[in-house]
Amino acid sequence: MIVAANFKTNLTRLETGEYLGELEGMLPKLEGVEVRVFPASSSLVPHKGQAVVGAQNAYPAKSGAFTGEIGLVHLEEFGIETILVGHSERRHVLHESQVDIAKKFDFFKENGFEIIYCIGEPLSVKEQGLDATLAYLQTQLEGIDLSYAKLVVAYEPVWAIGSGLTPTLEEIETIHDALKRIAGVKLLYGGSVKTDNAKAIMELPSVDGVLVGSGALKVENFFSMINDAITIKKG
Ligand code: 13P
Numbered sequence: 001m002i003v004a005a006n007f008k009t010n011l012t013r014l015e016t017g018e019y020l021g022e023l024e025g026m027l028p029k030l031e032g033v034e035v036r037v038f039p040a041s042s043s044l045v046p047h048k049g050q051a052v053v054g055a056q057n058a059y060p061a062k063s064g065a066f067t068g069e070i071g072l073v074h075l076e077e078f079g080i081e082t083i084l085v086g087h088s089e090r091r092h093v094l095h096e097s098q099v100d101i102a103k104k105f106d107f108f109k110e111n112g113f114e115i116i117y118c119i120g121e122p123l124s125v126k127e128q129g130l131d132a133t134l135a136y137l138q139t140q141l142e143g144i145d146l147s148y149a150k151l152v153v154a155y156e157p158v159w160a161i162g163s164g165l166t167p168t169l170e171e172i173e174t175i176h177d178a179l180k181r182i183a184g185v186k187l188l189y190g191g192s193v194k195t196d197n198a199k200a201i202m203e204l205p206s207v208d209g210v211l212v213g214s215g216a217l218k219v220e221n222f223f224s225m226i227n228d229a230i231t232i233k234k235g
Pocket of ligand 1: 006
């Protein structure tokens, strides 16, 4: 089970350092549960512990003339080897195209990163039904090497992110089950995961973990979700 926190544009470097310190102090020895924390780029910190720090985004180049971006050298400085690619906010707010996203995927794959690759449908697509949703999600997998061993897919419906709305457990399981057949990789669910729904979501057979935004900004809440993951045994 993977329990991941995406801080988005929240928590300064100081706050991130305090958060990680507190989290490591709370964590029992983890077996079968992996923890990931994705701070803002300027809050990346060198970190050794059970929680693995990853990048929310980076430009697909070692370094160069890409004003405002960070490159591979900036991640290497902190020993970062895991990255989010294709997050809904990168797609819909920052207008990254599928072609841009696939290039980013290829670059970080070539550099051996664990890639948490995010997909998710907007409400207008969800309203068209399951077939339309699955067809849409498949377009977000175009150009992505699904056989990459360090690929994890996060299913995050756009309408569920930051809205307090979530699909029903049945809907999550149906989509994850279909995605397992298409992609055959570990699958995280994301979108309004909180302390009160994380366990039920992680218990679903086709869910291998959660990617949590606002619900993970308080360390005690993130820790509670990690504890839930620890109690779940899947065959
Ligand atoms: P929220 O948990 O705030 O809905 O965000 C989910 C998300 O986008 C995680 O990547």
